[in-house]
Amino acid sequence: MKLVTAIIKPFKVEDVKDALQKQGVNGMTVSDVSGYGRQGGHVEVYRGAEYTVELVPKVRIEALINDSEVKKVVDAILIAAKTGKIGDGKIWVTPVEEVVRVRTGDRGSDAI
């Protein structure tokens, strides 16, 4: 089992969600996050006072998947989240030791 985490642009959430659903990924956790990478921040001006806002808003999508699905899921996110401009985000995959479904107590692949 793997945890796929993707940091993407906020307006790409719907596209990525649809793409993952097409791949049979039936659940995910979506969080509003902020951070910075190569994109850096942006400048806001209030009454002439310039502020560099270094942390830009992003969305983090997390989904649990089976090992065999890693390549197609990552590819699906890659296509759906890409604009080609700086700040498109990152995807990473981490191994997961155990998954439990709270309602039934199912464990492992059955809980995904």
Added chain:
Amino acid sequence: MPEISAGDTAWVLVCTALVLVMTAPALALFYGGMVRAKSTLNMMMMSFGALFVVGIIWVIFGYSVAFGPALDAGSFIGDPTAFLGLKGLLNSSALAVNGAYYPIPASAFVAFQAMFAVITVALISGAIADRAQFGTWLVFSAIWVTIVYLPVARAVFYFGDAEANGGGFIATKIKALDFAGGTAVHINAGAAGLALALVLGKRIGFGKMLLRPSNLPLVMIGAGLLWFGWFGFNAGSALGANGLAAVAFINTFSATCAAVAGWLLIERFRYGHATSLGAASGIVAGLVAITPACAYVDTWGALAIGVISGGVSALVVDLKHKFGYDDSLDVVGVHLVCGIIGTILIGVFATTSVNEFGANGLLYGGGTTQLVRQIQAAAIVMVFSFVVTYILGTILDKTIGFRVTNDQELEGVDLALQAESAYDLVGSSKGSSKGRNA
């Protein structure tokens, strides 16, 4: 003595309520949205706090000191015992007196003027956002209104008894024109704000940390409501439902539109964007500047005062970073600067064609006579307010303490002083209830 006029009385009472709206909630929203989310409620409470403290003082002795018979010959204040507790003024046949009888009840005039005292104090709070002890602010409000506002209001707004004897020296000796409070309200509050900002010092992180507004929609609502209430402030100052009130009304509208244009144009060319905070600020800049002038200028004068105030304020508002004083919400950059602009430009744009009791300014054949009077009035009020406020603020700071601790400031004054949070946008429970009655 005139009969009480139903129309005039109705108008003044409605305007009184409009001016109340300027403080609570309009200014509270305008300021509350401009601070960080951890200070919003405290900021709003500073307006509401000034409201109740000044309100109590006003009805006990404030009105009497500002508009009562002089304490003794040549005195700058009225006798606080003359109308102590509004003695004799709640009689329904008592008429308002200010240099002559007005056909409205004395109590209506008392209430109308009360709202001016309230908002003047509330305006100061923007200069010391995020870092003032709430209790000290209330004490400051009580003392400041007594020793600064009341004498200044008397000097500017009081035209004497029914025979016009004993009027305030700025109104009757210098003969400066201030229809609704450019000097007594805005220069007064702006200079006091500068003094307090210097006494309290900069916020932690001023000029380094991200101190941007937390809720600009609140600021926009506040600015719109201020404009709404300001029609009561300016047009109500005619103290009657008459042509002069209507002149003040339309000038209050046109000047403010021009000020928004002025502010946004400067912003657009300096920084590339016309911002919502700029529009809200332009509204207030224009309203402040037209306040003293609204019943003395024609449309061209109003538009000129508006565009100059909005443009100049937009140009100078960030100078506080260069000078290094933290007037957090620009009470100086907006109220003091535009109060001075409006007060002085009366000497340029005033014309008796709209108001025979006004004067002719530089552009209307009046020479520099009125201009000099206006500059004198602005300078006197600014210096008096700054000096007395600086001394008062320093005494309070050294005795009961004016500034919160660093920990309280970093945690946020909403939690530290009010024990409340302005926003709970997350649904998850972050605590349990332990009500006093549980």
